[in-house]
Amino acid sequence: MILEVAILHVKKNQEIEFERDFALAGKHISSTTGYIRHTLQKCVEQSNKYLLLVEWNKLEDHTIGFRESDAYKDWKRLLHHYYDPFPVVEHFEMILTNP
Known part of the structure; x- marks a missing residue:
């Protein structure tokens, strides 16, 4: 399993619109093969x-x-204009977990 991590800085006073559009964008990412959850x-x-x-x-x-x-094109259309600066996306894999 791979964990994608991104810190998103949304333009000030656009948080409500971002959250609304993010909820819509969820259907696009979740339709992708290999997606587990977000x-x-x-x-x-x-x-x-x-x-x-x-x-x-x-x-x-x-x-x-x-x-x-x-x-991704739909995801990008819905969300990318909200970011300032554009986020850095990193990927992590599990090394240790506490049972």
């Missing part, structure tokens, strides 16, 4: 900062399967 969390200290976590079966499900799909 969560969006809002920062308590900074109202326009979010944490996106997406679980994928393997790295290529995100970097190729999703990013080269029509679903």
Whole structure:
């Protein structure tokens, strides 16, 4: 399992619209082969900062399967104009978990 992590800085005063469009965008990412689940969390200290976590079966499900799909084009159209700066996306794999 691969965990995609992105900190999203949304333009000030656009948080409500972003959250609405993010809910719509969820159907696009979740339709991708290899997608497991995602969560969006809002920062308590900074109202326009979010944490996106997406679980994928393997790295290529995100970097190729999703990013080269029509679903990604719809995701991008709905969300990318909200970011300033554009987020850095990183991928992590589980090394240790506490049972």
